[in-house]
Amino acid sequence: MPAGPVGELQVVGHRLPKLDAPQKVTGQIAYADDLRMSGLLEGAILRSPHPHARILSIDVSAAERLPGVRAVIHAGNVEQRRFGYGDDNLPLKGDKVRFIGDEVAAVAAVDEETARRALELIRVDYEVLPAVFDPFEALEDASPSIHDELPGVVGNVAMRWDFDDGDVDAAAARAAAIVEGMYSAPQAAPAPIETHVVIASFSPSGHLTVWSPVHMVFMYRKALADCLGLDWQNITVIQPPVGGSFGGKIDIDSHDFIAVMLARHARRPVRLVMTREEEFIGTRTRQPIHFRLRTGADAEGNLLFRDAEVVSDNGAYNAWGSHAMLVAMSTITSMYRVPNSRIRCAVVYTNKNYGGSVRGFGNPQATFAVEQQMEELADALGMDPMDLRLKNANQSGDVTPQGMKITSCGLSECLRIVREQSGWDQRRGTMRDRHRGLGAAAFIHVGGGARIYGSDGCGAIVKVDDSGQVTLISGSSELGQGSETALAMIVAEEMGVPIGSVQVVNSNTDIKPWDVGVHASRTTFVAGNAARLAAAAARDKLLATAAELLGAPPAELRIRNGMVEVAAEPDRRIDFARAVRRRLLREEGTVVMATAFYDPPTEHQDKEYRGNISAAYGFGAHVAEVEVDPGTGMVRLLNLWTAHDVGRAINPMSCEGQIEGGSAMGAGLALSEELVMFDGQIAAPNFHDYGMPTAVDVPRIVVNLVETVDPLGPFGAKGVGEAGIIPPPAAIANAIADATGIRPRAYPMRPWKVKQWIDSGERSHVVVAKGGLDDG
Amino acid sequence: MVDVFVPDTLDEAVGFLGHHAGAAIPIAGGTDVLVDTRTGRSAPEWLVDLSSLPGLGGVELDGEVLRLGALTRIRAVELDPELQRRAVALVEAAKVLGSVQIRTMATVGGNLCHGTPSAEMPPALLVHDAVAEIVGLGGRRSIPLAELFAGPGRTTLGPDELLTSLRARVRASSAGSCYLRQTVRWSMDLAGVGVAASVEVEGTTVTSARVALAAVAPVPLLVGSATETVVGTDLPSEVADEAGRQAAAACSPISDARGTADYRREVVSVLVPRALRIAWLRATGAWPEGVPAPVNGVWTEEDL
Structure with a gap:
């Protein structure tokens, strides 16, 4: 639906500080690393020192004997399946390591120092293989084969992206000017201030809860289940406030699986926090x-x-x-x-x-x-x-x-x-x-x-309680980019309430409706449309009740600044919350709540x-x-x-x-x-x-x-x-x-x-x- | 775990360092030492905290002689009004070292004794003829500053010895100096090449000159040949360029993540003449007082 001119908008288009800004600037916000829980163990990962090597043997006995160590895992003592496009990856490498930083083993211990000491006691025998770092060299016949275990991979080519439109050669023949050249982009890092962090905890009945600043939470949950053989109904993913991502925390990575495996082995909650060095060496980079x-x-x-x-x-x-x-x-x-x-x-x-x-x-x-x-x-x-x-x-x-x-x-x-x-x-x-x-x-x-997925949609729930507080439960997450505030503004605008009346809940897969996740600059557009649709539906329910109170048909009503008024006679008005209570506090009453799912009209x-x-x-x-x-x-x-x-x-x-x-x-x-x-x-x-x-x-x-x-x-x-x-x-x-x-x-x-x-x-x-x- | 010993006197500090030779290292501002211990580059059993020792800080001037206590904070050098007039290279080097927070903690002595080839203070003090005053179990000694440096991360100090102060020559007039450097970022970066120059004149003729380099040799380097070239001249561009070529020939840079050896040598040949010319313009009064060397290195003499 086309939006009205800016002048008619009450909230949208105004310059508002982010809703979470006061908490962030005063240091009160609790990031994943601030979370405390009893019995929490600290995890650490042993990474490959070689860019390309065959793993001949892993001996973890000395690490296991170190006092304070609760679990030592490696490919030989865990159940894990392949993940990644083309199933080319394993959380803990079994056959080969393929870059400096590749995950080989992991430890959970009572504190970080013990965990790091235990890593030093793990003995890995490698057969070092020739490595290739230049992609042009990797394409040559004589180059080492990095994924020789995958029959579909020939000449180190992971995939091709070829496109043709029209006739380039004919166009070149009639060009008045042609420029040509090489242009290269480097390996760069998202480099968020908060390094990657994950906490995994199993309940006594086997329910897994994972705290992770990931931003495609529903796919993350499924990937955990697929790789580790878990029931995805039995997994809750909670997203604490994200201390920066810039894309780096978009989805699952080896260390997420490793944290869950450590928690399973140790029968205790386990936290893995990347050091700054690990963040650069062992988490994802920008593709050169x-x-x-x-x-x-x-x-x-x-x-x-x-x-x-x-x-x-x-x-x-x-x-x-x-x-x-x-x-x-x-x-x-x-x-x-x-x-x-x-x-x-x-x-x-x-x-x-x-x-x-x-x-x-x-x-x-x-x-x-x-x-x-x-x-x-x-x-x-x-x-x-x-x-x-x-x-x-x-x-x-x-x-x-x-x-x-x-x-x-x-x-x-x-x-x-x-x-x-x-x-x-x-x-x-x-x-x-x-x-x-x-x-x-x-x-x-x-x-x-x-x-890029079967659905590009996002779900939203808008509910209004008896105080008049409006809660948006959005499938989408806040990464620090301000989407939470934008979504609250959209809901406030659509419902005619002040921004201070709107809360956003968006951090728990048990509560929030499905969403693809935060990527592709899509949140304001997709989650915003979902929020707007849910808000409009909740507003219409409210107007139906207000119509009873005001004695005017819903079509003649409007909501401004938290008051429902007859558009033609603004003095005939009632408080927004009163309409909510009117609907709720009676026999056979109902809550004001509406859901929406917006999937943009696009094509794969x-x-x-x-x-x-x-x-x-x-x-x-x-x-x-x-x-x-x-x-x-x-x-x-x-x-x-x-x-x-x-x-x-x-x-x-x-x-x-x-x-x-x-x-x-x-x-x-x-x-x-x-x-x-x-x-x-x-x-x-x-x-x-x-x-x-x-x-x-x-x-x-x-x-x-x-x-x-x-x-x-x-x-x-x-x-x-x-x-x-x-x-x-x-x-x-x-x-x-x-x-x-x-x-x-x-x-x-x-x-x-x-x-x-x-x-x-x-x-x-x-x-x-x-x-x-x-x-x- | 590292223990910290806090001596009350210099003798106590030296005694402790001598007794725990190899296991104890001094710490002043801590901006290098704490990073080193954390990253495992050094693993001392003891840190000897010098920060409360009396008499090791401060900037004092006696005629043309500057006495700079080893515990003087870099920030104090940067903000000292007298040094801003008489030792511009030193102030310019201080200004670009780390951040304000780092400079507020870091000390002159620490910057020298850490032995980092790219450090800012060494070249700036070398061109002011600095002498290092040292105390140890064997008593006190003084050496030309250039003799303090032994290699990357190493000095000629014995395990029991401490640098206590520097003496440097800072003339009030007919002298000028300059510090320039090449970096990747415009702040919070180590020098890829650092160049300090000082010039003394009679009228417009150079009577004495010094050129010192950072980050292009295992140690901070005083380039004698370059200075001989410019003495007795009015430092025209051709002479300054020749001094640059000599400095480039004298250094021995390596290739690393901050640039190749060839590039660094070339930058030396560019920055040395610039620094010499600016120092000369300052010595002759042609460079307006208080105007910094252009950070981009691009200036024309018509701008002055």
């Missing part, structure tokens, strides 16, 4: 992806084709990272109007920590390639890059080559805003003598759910990767301004202008926070963050060396919210959670190119890389089809 991309256009600047050969560096096992191409592909085919496209992608196993889901999920990587080529192509055509973008911008009503139906679309407006604010027309290309430059990048990202992609995967798409554009020190290669990010089509800002303050936070993360990806690795060993698994930006590194960020009022979004809202992180690596690379004339090929653009590109004269590779070959 390498793109060889070509883009071509005609002389007028109409895009003709994109052609990509992609190698996605999977690491040792398939987790979500193996599917980062799902999003990377949509950017290659559907960012701007591209009439012909071809993608050949291999997802390749290597002996490294493996990729998971991290904010942006493949999109910063792909945008780094696609949006650099937009500026390279514009330069080759003698066009302004903004003009090239506007000429080819996606518009409402478009259907992209993958079948994505573009409904609300503010891309052109976003481009025009950042162009204007950055002084693009006056300043780009004019500041090279000061080593300054401007660069832009836009993005497309799912903003109305993403159908078919085998050729076509289908309208999301009910809405988010768009936006950034312009970055940098200053480059040509002597050292150091890059200073001076300004970032951003404009995001959010459909409607439910809570503008929260939207701005998400965009600023995402932009800061994107700037970190662009310039400093990397899990630097030597021979499979992460060189420095700590915050000091990882390179997360500090407040000093984050520039002034200007945020513009463009409200296109999406036809299907709740009050017109679209997803915004991931968006901010997507354009910065590309925009900053383009700004470095403007400042120096060189063309960045990989991020993070750490000083020595920039210096190397400057010294070697790394340039765009431009093929001018109509005028012969020109390399530069």
Whole structure:
């Protein structure tokens, strides 16, 4: 249902602090690590020191004899089944280890120190095998085979993502300009402040309760049951407040299974907390992806084709990272109007920590390639890059080559805003003598759910008690992104009550209705629509009762600020809670409660990767301004202008926070963050060396919210959670190119890389089809 | 478990360290020691807490001689108004060390004695001709600061010895200095390359100069050849560049997660001339007082 104009909204569109902010800033909130329970044991995991080795034997006898040790487990004494796409993983490795950090054994003991001492007493004999770290080397015939136990895996290729639309070769033949080049994205980490943590406890009757800051709780529960042979009816998952995830805690990981197995063996509750080092070494990373991309256009600047050969560096096992191409592909085919496209992608196993889901999920990587080529192509055509973008911008009503139906679309407006604010027309290309430059990048990202599962739905229950308090029980969870507040605002708006009357319950699988989980920037859109539908149904029940009290038909009533009033005569009104009590406190009374389940009208992609995967798409554009020190290669990010089509800002303050936070993360990806690795060993698994930006590194960020009022979004809202992180690596690379004339090929653009590109004269590779070959 | 011994006097501290040689290490601000013990890089049985010993802190000036107590906090160096005029390299090095919280705890002596090749204080003090004053069971001795460093994480101090103070030369006029560094982040980072330079002039002619480097050798490095090149000149760019090339030839960087050896050597050849030029502009009064060296290294002399 289309939402009304902003002026009529009482709660939505207002700047409200997050509901949980007071608890968080005063330190009163209890994260998983703050939970206390009697008899709780501390767990610890023995990890492989080798990137690739066969496990010959494990001797745990000395560890078991250590006083205070309650359980020592390894593949030889537990029941576990394979998990992961293609069943390529085991919680505790039995045959081989495949990266430094792979789980081999685990201990539960009375305290952490005893548990760590016990790990030192476990003796594992390994036969060290040749390892491969470079995905291109892993594709060679002579490379070691990482999953030789899986007959379906040939040449270390975990999966392929190939796509064809139109005729790329014919389009290339008539192109006036073609640019081509390699663009690489590194292994980076979600790096939440709260490391991964899980507590598992069995009741005497065998009911398992797990406390975990996971955000796809229902799939998590099923995965626990499947892998460990448990009855999933007998599992409760409770999600304590999440101290940061950024995608890293999206679903299940080896240590979750290990905690449950330890609790089962020890017959006591067990907690596993990752150390900071383990967080970097042993939890999921952002998938490194390498793109060889070509883009071509005609002389007028109409895009003709994109052609990509992609190698996605999977690491040792398939987790979500193996599917980062799902999003990377949509950017290659559907960012701007591209009439012909071809993608050949291999997802390749290597002996490294493996990729998971991290904010942006493949999109910063792909945008780094696609949006650099937009500026390279514009330069080759003698066009302004903004003009090239506007000429080819996606518009409402478009259907992209993958079948994505573009409904609300503010891309052109976003481009025009950042162009204007950055002084693009006056300043780009004019500041090279000061080593300054401007660069832009836009993005497309799912903003109305993403159908990757049978349902993309979310359940909601709204109940109103006799005090007038409204409780939303949502299937979806809060990760710190502010969704709880947005959902409460949607309910308050729909019911006509103040925000203070609304509570949100969302942390227990026994209570909350089913939801896919938090991912794909879907919560405001999908859980918001579910909450709005349930709130509307509860409101209608209430209005029916109020109608009796006010002597007017329900259609003539409205609720404002907690009062039910006759719309035409606002003085005829009663307190909202009175209507609730009227309905409840009588013979044959009923509670005011309503349920809803919202599953967006979307399609599963078919085998050729076509289908309208999301009910809405988010768009936006950034312009970055940098200053480059040509002597050292150091890059200073001076300004970032951003404009995001959010459909409607439910809570503008929260939207701005998400965009600023995402932009800061994107700037970190662009310039400093990397899990630097030597021979499979992460060189420095700590915050000091990882390179997360500090407040000093984050520039002034200007945020513009463009409200296109999406036809299907709740009050017109679209997803915004991931968006901010997507354009910065590309925009900053383009700004470095403007400042120096060189063309960045990989991020993070750490000083020595920039210096190397400057010294070697790394340039765009431009093929001018109509005028012969020109390399530069 | 680690035990902590809190001595009341310097003699007591030295006596304890001597008695528990190898098993006891001194701790002052703790910003390096506590990280080392936690990560297992060092595993002492005893920490000897120096932080309450009297007489080891403070910044004192006597003519051209600066006396800097080993327990002086980095933050105190950063904020000292006299040092801001006379020892700009030292203040600039202090400003970029860790965070305000770290600088408030960390001490000058700790930064020197930890032996980190990339540490900020060593090059900045080396270009001010610092002398280290040391006390041990055998009494007191003084050595040029350069002789304190033995290798990554190692000094020439005996197990019973403590650095008590530094003496450095800080002229009030006709002198200037500068500290520049290359990092990945713009704060909270270790130097990939650190460069300090100091210059003394008569008129505009260089009478004395020092160049010191961090993070490009096993120890902080004083580059004699570079300074000889610039003495007697008005430090034109060509001469400064030549000094940069000599410094690059003198260092021996390694390749690691913070950059390759070749890159580091090249950055030395870029930052040394810049630091020398800024120091010279400061010595000749051409650089406005209180204006920091540009963090991005990009400035033109027309900007001044």
